[in-house]
Amino acid sequence: MAAEVTAATVDAARWPKTWVAPRTRGRWKELRWRASAQLVLGELLEKQWMEPAIPLAVLIAVTASFVIAVPGMGEFDNVISTLRELSEFALVVIGMGIVVISGGIDLSVGSMFALNNYVALLLGLIVGLPMWLTTLLVLGLGCLMGACNGVLVAYLKAKPFLATMVALLVYRGITNLLDEHFSMSIATKGTIQDPFWTWLGTGSVLGVPTAIVFLIVVVLVGHVMLSRSRLGWHITAVGASRKAARHAGIDVERVLLSSYVFSGLLTAMAAMLYASRVNSLSPYTALGMEFTALTAAVLGGISLAGGNGTVPRALIGAATITILSKGLLLMNVGGEIYTLIQAMILLLVVGVDIKWAKNRAKAIQKIYINPTYLHFEPAPSIAPNDNSPFAINDRLSNSMPIGLGVVEGPEDVLLDAQGRLYTGDRRGWIWRFSGENFDRAEIFAKIGGMPLGMQWDKNGNLIICIGGMGLYGVDPLGRVTKLTDETNRTWYRLKDDSRLRLADDLDIAPDGKIYFSEASVRFEAHDWIEDGLEGRRNGRLICYDPATKTTRTVLKRLVFPNGVAVSHDGNSVLIGQTWLCRILRYWIAGPKKGEVEVFVENLPGYVDNINRASDGNYWVALVGIRSPVFDLAYAHPRFRRRMMKRIPRDEWLYPSMNYGCIIKITEKGEVLESYWDPTGNAHATVTSMREHDGFLYIGGLNNNRVGRIKLAGGGRP
């Protein structure tokens, strides 16, 4: 909090003696608007990890509520039996999940489960095969049934939903048929006595039940397969976009077939675990399991649209459904209610999934910009002929144009020892103008991004802030090097602010450290004006130390810090805050080192770059002029929010950037004079100025030229 000025830290004695009244009103309102649930929500929804986080939260909530509400739910025996059931069910859900991720669906898992179970026990009891062989055979049978589904869907192009639904009928019919023929002869047989079978059903590995070990292995292998292996990537790709997958050279049919085979194999594994645990021959095993598995997969966050899902998500969904069914069973709730609940869960989750996938971007866009409260005192007069230092004049109107029509958007200008002029260009270039009237134009460097503030370092390298990229250096030969594009991340912020989004202006302290501002961490460089609608403390002052090549954030939570200038004595840094129309002074050396104070506030316009003048004063560019309407809008965040929700973007009320001016401020913060172009023809917006050899050079973000005017007296700063 030390970063931002509070009423307490600013000593009244240090306020500059100007026309400015100190900002006291609206302090509480500002604090109230600073915290915002919408802000958190908007940044939260952008997060990739939100998708599995919600199902996980549901799982935890369901588990907790059942453990509390249902007696016996949390007992050790019950937990173990729940885990055994979970491992069987989860295998089926993972199989279903893989098919759904590949863009299909497998409704035959319930029947396959029943048939596998029946065949296994049949082979064990009637044929008398050793159970390890039986298990292998049944796993093969599962693959075969999965392959049948796969061939139907992938090669014969039947619709997955209906085709596997019919497969459900056929496999169930076969099970019933087997039951008709063998139920009598089985009734006379005993039970299967086989060490492998006992181990599979009730045994354990190092104290952990076998079924759970199987589940862990399958989850690990399945996760690695799906997220790291070529086949897994192909499955996801086919599910996400079959056309794109085909164009990428993927054998779509084979991938689809393999996903159904996986489903069959995992279902057979689950059936083996079930058969060995329960040893029950019934054609009605796993009736309706396909529906439960589908609900679980969807509940875990596997999108029915395909291409979006993981094995852990299937596990989460399976666990939720298992705990739900177990809990309802312990509560003596009938099976029909359970079906009803499942159906409602399925509809709800699929509905949310579909609506969310469709409207996510729109929803985030609607709530992302989040206005806050700012209070403004009435602006000082700028009326011409008024006795104010801000009185409008025409001192910029007759400037000499440099690079007229050649440059586009020269945000900052800089001159070297030979009097050559350097300026950025919105196309990502650095121009150099030389010659007597600066008529020789050449592209000095092509960096890309949005070149903004510039400064020379001690070795004659051009250091430059690039919006959207970071801090860059250009040596005298025009070779570009990246100095930094990231800083330390704020641990408590949802939005990742380690990457530099909008490095704006810089200056270099006597010890060689580069101080530069980042205007906003919440908006990309090209959306900078939207930060103005928000008016939040989204920016920061960052220091790059070339000696150690380290970057660290010096001041956090500043409202749009823009211009940066080191004071004449080298002890402090001046920081222009655009939307607040004020300048801060941050002490980097001397007795007040580390303190922040207001240097000047309530300026009539939005502050941009700041530079030292040759006479010990400072030049400040005002990029736009305040209007009473927008000042009022700043005091009404609800109004601005409603505006952004109701009317189209280009009809929003923005801060005025139509024309600006240059002012000169003393070391004490008193305003001496101003320079205007009331026509707006030559210098509509003024974002920077640079004094050199008795001339003042003017740049502007939206201008088509750099201007030059002669100053009365003056030299090089």
Next chain:
Amino acid sequence: MFIAEVLTSPQGPIKILRTGRSVQSLRGGLGLRVGAEKSQSNGLAAARQAPSDSLLSNTDVSREVRESRRGAAEVRRRGFFRLSQEQVVLIVVAGLVVLFGAMLPGFLTLGNLLTLVRNVSVLGVLSLAMGLVVIARGIDLSLIATMGVSTALTLQALSEPGASVMLAVAIGLSVCLAMGLLNGFVIAFVEIPALFTTLATGLAVFGLARTFFLSGGNLIVDVPERGAFVRTMGLGHILGLPVPVLIFAAVCIATHFVLTRTALGRFIYAHGDNPEAASLTGIPIRPLTMIEYTVCALLGYLAGLVLAGTLNAMDTQVIMTSPLIYNVLTVVVLGGISLVGGRGGVQSVVAGTLLIGVMLNGMTLLNMDVFVQQIIQGLILLAALVLDKRLNPRDEETVKQGD
């Protein structure tokens, strides 16, 4: 009103679309082309390409329409040699009848044929209901559940002393209304694919009724004394004809009239042909969807009453265990109401119903095991699905899950 006029006029775009379609469906090359010339005219070729190209310039569209018109004319000229899917099915039916007649003594008796027709009447009415939504590119897997629950509740209300027949029927109707509107709402407004929606709502309504409404959780509800009209619907005769057959015929005629002679029918075809285009022309697709599913559910109720009358009870277990829904889907798909929507009609349902009816009857007379029958029915439906895909191909790279 412009839309209604365009769509209902004989030269309207739907007409053109549908003739263009018939051209396309004829090229399936699965024995449907009887004595057709090998050479294809340009018009036919253009019409064949037409449905696959959705992004055509304006001039392309007009040329396409012109050429498909020309193609349609040629089809009409040569129509004598070509058979529609329904006609092929009818030929198969005739073949089966001859085959079973030769093989199975007692098949070709009047009594058996009447039983056959009466038994398939329920299937026919259900298939008409399903056909309606499938034409509109939907599907209703909750049809059997709606049928079972609404009929069972009606019968239960009838057995309560003091409840009038009107009230009992009103209860059944309101269940259907609620189901249809719910299905339509979720599909049209929440935009959950019809397959998932109706799968879930079917299970939900069954669970709901079994838990809260069907007294004592009894699975089989008998037709009570006062349910005479239900028995009449199932077992009665008028002019020597079984009532179920008459009901099936009446529903056929009414559905045919609605589908071919009214704006609603045109809208349903337009909806199935291309929902986005139909929506853009101004057809209120979402309310229309709700109407479709409601009509489907109401027809299901009618079928349920007939079924209960025939068996003198409604066994709610049919919802979960009987392969009735598969038979309904087989009738619809085999008959020629393709799952891609906008195709087929009442004649398809009639042909499909006869085919399945003859097959079921024959299999029963053959004394075939019920589970073997089930497996065979499943395999036939699988073949029908694959066949449908061949006859009415779609760009499966752009289909969404549950389409």
